[in-house]
Amino acid sequence: xxxxxxxxxxxxxxxxxxxxxxxxxxxxxxxxxxxxxxxxxxxxxxxxxxxxxxxxxxxxxxxxxxxxxxxxxxxxxxxxxxxxxxxxxxxxxxxxxxxxxxxxxxxxxxxxxxxxxxxxxxxxxxxxxxxxxxxxxxxxxxxxxxxxxxxxxxxxxxxxxxxxxxxxxxxxxxxxxxxxxxxxxxxxxxxxxxxxxxxxxxxxxxxxxxxxxxxxxxxx
Amino acid sequence: xxxxxxxxxxxxxxxxxxxxxxxxxxxxxxxxxxxxxxxxxxxxxxxxxxxxxxxxxxxxxxxxxxxxxxxxxxxxxxxxxxxxxxxxxxxxxxxxxxxxxxxxxxxxxxxxxxxxxxxxxxxxxxxxxxxxxxxxxxxxxxxxxxxxxxxxxxxxxxxxxxxxxxxxxxxxxxxxxxxxxxxxxxxxxxxxxxxxxxxxxxxxxxxxxxxxxxxxxxxxxxxxxxxxxxxxxxxxxxxxxxxxxxxxxxxxxxxxxxxxxxxxxxxxxxxxxxxxxxxxxxxxxxxxxxxxxxxxxxxxxxxxxxxxxxxxxxxxxxxxxxxxxxxxxxxxxxxxxxxxxxxxxxxxxxxxxxxxxxxxxxxxxxxxxxxxxxxxxxxxxxxxxxxxxxxxxxxxxxxxxxxxxxxxxxxxxxxxxxxxxxxxxxxxxxxxxxxxxxxxxxxxxxxxxxxxxxxxxxxxxxxxxxxxxxxxxxxxxxxxxxxxxxxxxxxxxxxxxxxxxxxxxxxxxxxxxxxxxxxxxxxxxxxxxxxxxxxxxxxxxxxxxxxxxxxxxxxxxxxxxxxxxxxxxxxxxxxxxxxxxxxxxxxxxxxxxxxxxxxxxxxxxxxxxxxxxxxxxxxxxxxxxxxxxxxxxxxxxxxxxxxxxxxxxxxxxxxxxxxxxxxxxxxxxxxx
Numbered sequence: 001x002x003x004x005x006x007x008x009x010x011x012x013x014x015x016x017x018x019x020x021x022x023x024x025x026x027x028x029x030x031x032x033x034x035x036x037x038x039x040x041x042x043x044x045x046x047x048x049x050x051x052x053x054x055x056x057x058x059x060x061x062x063x064x065x066x067x068x069x070x071x072x073x074x075x076x077x078x079x080x081x082x083x084x085x086x087x088x089x090x091x092x093x094x095x096x097x098x099x100x101x102x103x104x105x106x107x108x109x110x111x112x113x114x115x116x117x118x119x120x121x122x123x124x125x126x127x128x129x130x131x132x133x134x135x136x137x138x139x140x141x142x143x144x145x146x147x148x149x150x151x152x153x154x155x156x157x158x159x160x161x162x163x164x165x166x167x168x169x170x171x172x173x174x175x176x177x178x179x180x181x182x183x184x185x186x187x188x189x190x191x192x193x194x195x196x197x198x199x200x201x202x203x204x205x206x207x208x209x210x211x212x213x214x215x216x217x218x219x220x
Numbered sequence: 221x222x223x224x225x226x227x228x229x230x231x232x233x234x235x236x237x238x239x240x241x242x243x244x245x246x247x248x249x250x251x252x253x254x255x256x257x258x259x260x261x262x263x264x265x266x267x268x269x270x271x272x273x274x275x276x277x278x279x280x281x282x283x284x285x286x287x288x289x290x291x292x293x294x295x296x297x298x299x300x301x302x303x304x305x306x307x308x309x310x311x312x313x314x315x316x317x318x319x320x321x322x323x324x325x326x327x328x329x330x331x332x333x334x335x336x337x338x339x340x341x342x343x344x345x346x347x348x349x350x351x352x353x354x355x356x357x358x359x360x361x362x363x364x365x366x367x368x369x370x371x372x373x374x375x376x377x378x379x380x381x382x383x384x385x386x387x388x389x390x391x392x393x394x395x396x397x398x399x400x401x402x403x404x405x406x407x408x409x410x411x412x413x414x415x416x417x418x419x420x421x422x423x424x425x426x427x428x429x430x431x432x433x434x435x436x437x438x439x440x441x442x443x444x445x446x447x448x449x450x451x452x453x454x455x456x457x458x459x460x461x462x463x464x465x466x467x468x469x470x471x472x473x474x475x476x477x478x479x480x481x482x483x484x485x486x487x488x489x490x491x492x493x494x495x496x497x498x499x500x501x502x503x504x505x506x507x508x509x510x511x512x513x514x515x516x517x518x519x520x521x522x523x524x525x526x527x528x529x530x531x532x533x534x535x536x537x538x539x540x541x542x543x544x545x546x547x548x549x550x551x552x553x554x555x556x557x558x559x560x561x562x563x564x565x566x567x568x569x570x571x572x573x574x575x576x577x578x579x580x581x582x583x584x585x586x587x588x589x590x591x592x593x594x595x596x597x598x599x600x601x602x603x604x605x606x607x608x609x610x611x612x613x614x615x616x617x618x619x620x621x622x623x624x625x626x627x628x629x630x631x632x633x634x635x636x637x638x639x640x641x642x643x644x645x646x647x648x649x650x651x652x653x654x655x656x657x658x659x660x661x662x663x664x665x666x667x668x669x670x671x672x673x674x675x676x677x678x679x680x681x682x683x684x685x686x687x688x689x690x691x692x693x694x695x696x697x698x699x700x701x702x703x704x705x706x707x708x709x710x711x712x713x714x715x716x717x718x719x720x721x722x723x724x725x726x727x728x729x730x731x732x733x734x735x736x737x738x739x740x741x742x743x744x745x746x747x748x749x750x751x752x753x754x755x756x757x758x759x760x761x762x763x764x765x766x767x768x769x770x771x772x773x774x775x776x777x778x779x780x781x782x783x784x785x786x787x788x789x790x791x792x793x794x795x796x797x798x799x800x801x802x803x804x805x806x807x808x809x810x811x812x813x814x815x816x817x818x819x820x821x822x823x824x825x826x827x828x829x830x831x832x833x834x835x836x837x838x839x840x841x842x843x844x845x846x847x848x849x850x851x852x853x854x855x856x857x858x859x860x861x862x863x864x865x866x867x868x869x870x871x872x873x874x875x876x877x878x879x880x881x882x883x884x885x886x887x888x889x890x891x892x
Contacts, residue, residue, distance in 0.1 A: 110882065113889040141878045145871060213869040 005053045012046035013132035016166060017108060020139040020159060024104055025097040029082050029151060033075050036155045040070030043162045050129075050169045059169055066165065074158065074190055081194060082151055085201055100146055107138040129170030136163030148210055150200065154193050161186050221270055222278045222295045225303070225346065228263045232256065232339035236332045243328035249321040252331045256338060257314035260307040263342065267303035270295055271713060285351050292410050294348035297716040298481070301557060302345045302473045305564045308699075309466035310338045312692045316572045317458040319688030323579045329370040330456055337363035337462070341470050350399035350409040354392060357474070361388035361438075364467060367459045368451045380450035387437050387447040395434035395474070398427045402482060414482045424483050428490050431478045432497065438471035440524045441531060442501040443843045448524060449508070453516035453584065457575020460516060464523040465568035469560050472530055479538065480553075480721040488542040488637050494535030495643055499650035501528030504843075506657040507815055510664065510804045511839055515574045515584045518665050519567065522610065525654055526563045530556050532647055533625045536632070537722060539640050546724025548631045551743050553722050554714050555624035561710065562617040562703060566609040569696040573603035576685035576693075577669060581678045586665070586800040591674040595682040600670045602693040607662040609700045612655050615757035617703035620741070622655055623751055627743040660807065668800045675794050705753040708741045801837070808837070817842055 019039045026032040044067035051059030115131035140160025144153050200206075235255050242248040270278075277296035284291040295303070317334075324330060340363055343356035365388065369381035401423050402414045419427065437444035452463050479486070479494075505524030512518045533556035540549035576599045577592060578584055593600040609616035612623075629651070632644035674680035684690075703710055708729030715725045729741050740752035812818030817840040825831040868876075 107882070110885055110889060114885050117889060138882070141874070141881070145875045145878050148871070210869075213871075 009049055009053055010128055012049055013129050013166060015042045016046060017132050017135050020136050021104055023159060024100050024143060029087060032152055032155055033079050036159060037071050037075040039159050039162055040066055043166060044071060046166060047169045062169060081197060103142060104139055107142060108135040111135040111138055126170045130167055133163045133167035136166060148208055150197055221266060222280050222293060225263060225266050226293060228259050229339045229342045231259050232335045235335035239331040248331055249327050253314045253317045253321055256335050257311055260310035260314060260338060264304060264307035264311055267300045267307060270300040271297060279348060289349055289351055289409055291352045292348035293346045297720050299345050301717045305469050305561055306341045306345060306466050309462060309564050309568050312568050312696055313458040313462050316689050316692035319686035320458055320575055320579060330367060333363045333366045341466060344470050345473055348411045350403060354396060358392055364463055368455045370456060377454045380454040384447040384451040391434045391437035394430045398430035398434060401427050411482060418484050427483055428479055431475055435471045435475040439468045439527045441497055442504045443847050445524050446844060446848055449517050449520040452520040453514060457571055457578060461568040461571035464520060464571060465564040468523055468527055469564055472560055486538045486542045488539060491535045491539035492639060492643055494538055495532055495647045498528045498532030498535055499647035502654035503650050506654045506661055507811055509661045510657060510807050513586050513800050515586050515669060519570050519574060522661060523567055525658055529651060530559050532651055536628050539635060541722055543636060546722055549722040550718045550724040550726050552628035553718050554711055554726055555621055555628055557714050557717060558624060558710060559621035562621050565696050565699050566606045566618060569602060569606040569693055572693045573599055573606060576689055580682040580685060583678060586668045588676040589669045589679045590672045592679060592682055593670040596684045598690055599685055602697045604666055605697040605700060607666045611659040611662045615704045615753045617700050620704060620707040624743060627749060664800060664803045672797045673794045705757045707753055711741060816840055
């Protein structure tokens, strides 16, 4: 049973990394939002499995928060924003899909090497989880760096945060209050960012970051 | 006991919000300083009680601060002694401010910070883990910074505050690094854990250097003193007294706590560094003091001199301790601690006097003062007592501690190391020079300020200061006298402190019979040297009385008014009197070109012209020019170069963060 528990946790965390990769090459915003919902869903499943494996009922609450807010509420709200802004057609990558994937593979390898070296004495379940979580965080950052559109940067930020939650739940004994506060801070960040998106749009007629950079150049 | 002390500190903190709530009310000043006076007096009594009755250390751990550490507090004899210094100074400053604070134009800028500042200094002394210590230390810096810029409209005060804030942050940074090294990789930040950890020799030496920089920058060691003469005079006078008399002592406490208590057995060469820095600081401080015109700045520079003296004694104690000469180490350490106590007394007294002069005349420039002894006779008297004490003249307390320092220096031939054998007498010569120059400096400070004729209408219209201020100054003057004529009592009180740190103690002073031994102090043995302050005092008193009696009986009792300091030139203009600059001129001639890069430019008008001849003296602060100015310009150049980083796009910032993270992770992954 121990082996199976471990394997399932491993599989779910691995799937999270896989979905992160899938996010990387989506070039349409609506598809990206679907992937983000899937990302959050896999996270919820992973957290729920951790709750079962660690016998920590409070993690179920975290899982439900993840499922409700991240997999349902936030993607729906983002979709509404995208449709309202009229930018659900296309997004452009800064570099090609192939290069982004290669970089992503490099990051996953890096996080594996780092985590396996650093946590040599830790519980193997937590250890694998931490390595995957770091990979998810790095992939989220990579997405924020490679995308130009403000909405997809927000998605990158949210999936980065999913990686943090994965790391937090993988470690035994993390108090619930920490997880809840992370969840709510992300929610608030989301609200603030949403408001800002509309304000930016109102003022500049675009949410393309490059347009804003051009504007700032003129200001100087 | 310790919980009562912490409650007292809490009460001090609680005064601050009340002060804010009462701001604008005319009673706020009286309330804040009155309650500070009561609380500090209680804390003072508690500390005395612990020092005399309960030498064993008592500790308490509160669930504050870092979650896995808590806040540790502890009172041992060393902490109790410094609590005495802090709270005696605090009580005197509060009493003085009861009168002085009424002249304040914007009391709401001072009142909320004053009690918190007192509380922070108490907490530094009480702290028993690195985190609490550093937080309290930083609180002490920040509240005193707020007090320094209380008069922010006065020219230069903002700059003083800026320099102070920079130096304080720098000092805290080095202390943080020192504690990080001491705690090691296990993160044992409680002082108990550090005490038992015994760092390696290299680490310990590095910690000592860092602590010397960190505590020294707060205490005012040359060349880290640059902020002190700017910041101390800028604050309101009772706060200047606290900063100079008490806060520098808290910095000395930090050094003693780490160098003598936490770090373990010292190595002999550490003392070379401390001795050298101390000796240079003493001489430089007093030379700078002699060149100043601003009365409070003279006092601030003289604080640097005294800190140099204290650090030289501490270095000597380290040397003796390194060679296991515990009695000699005890003598040097007693001298240092006694000077800490004495300096806190007379420096507070002198700053109070300068504050009274400032509020009576509205100026700190000595060239605008003069003749105040007629207008403010009582202030003049207590200021004279302070000057006598700080100039180390018997029978006052400054003499005792400096004498003990020199007694310890005379023991240096017993040291086995040749480096120290050569170094200690050289430092002794520097200290002797600084003691003589300090006497000149305070003759100048007192003479120019209080004697002669008034140099400005403001000085001529000065009024005696108020009762509360006078009471505070008389109390401190009395304490100076008692500590001067009954030093044995104080030396015995310091014995548990010294025993704890040096592993030995000086001979018991109050052991023998009255008069033969009770009042004289014996550093090592009676056959070697002894000093009886009471006897000196009695002799001076009786001789003075007899002379006064003889003069009054035998001479004419008619009052004759003559030109003061006429020097055979009784001109009508007050500008022809001895001035502060002319008094310092011979010393400037001797040391000026070397230490200050002084230039004297005399301009003679051509024959027939009615323009006055001029003598212009230019002094440079070489330490500032060669240490601080290059650093400041280097920072400016680098900041200019990096300025473009302010104008990157959001994505470039994200890429920078991302790149930095990936590079760090790669380093971690490939680290051998």
